[in-house]
Amino acid sequence: MKEVETGEREGAGMLFARYRKNRDGIRNSKEMGSICLICGSMHIVPKPGEPHQLLCRDCGFAFFRYECSVCGNTVDGRDPENPGCESCGRRICGCGSCHCSTGYQHG
Ligand SMILES: [Zn+2]
Numbered sequence: 331m332k333e334v335e336t337g338e339r340e341g342a343g344m345l346f347a348r349y350r351k352n353r354d355g356i357r358n359s360k361e362m363g364s365i366c367l368i369c370g371s372m373h374i375v376p377k378p379g380e381p382h383q384l385l386c387r388d389c390g391f392a393f394f395r396y397e398c399s400v401c402g403n404t405v406d407g408r409d410p411e412n413p414g415c416e417s418c419g420r421r422i423c424g425c426g427s428c429h430c431s432t433g434y435q436h437g
């Protein structure tokens with residue numbers, strides 16, 4: 331176990347520790363878009379074949395992270411505020427939009 335320093339700068343380790351404890355607002359943290367919440371790795375790459383998902387190269391964990399096409403806010407599958415939609419499988423944005431409710435497909 332690595333110790334997390336409580337210094338003046340909020341590094342990846344601190345962010346990781348914070349969001350491990352409480353995932354609320356993880357979608358609003360730009361840094362957490364490149365930090366794996368499972369293993370803390372920063373080797374995050376776009377998941378091949380899944381334009382709305384990211385993949386941790388170290389532990390293989392994949393998660394949704396993309397910009398809402400309606401309001402432009404970040405949607406993060408690890409955030410409790412972005413639950414999964416049962417119809418389209420995408421995540422539901424804070425504005426209430428997901429893939430099937432954007433008017434993009436059938437209404
Ligand atoms: Zn990982």
Ligand SMILES: [Zn+2]
Nearest residue numbers: 398401423425
């Ligand atoms: Zn939205």
Ligand SMILES: [Zn+2]
Nearest residue numbers: 415418428430
């Ligand atoms: Zn949907």
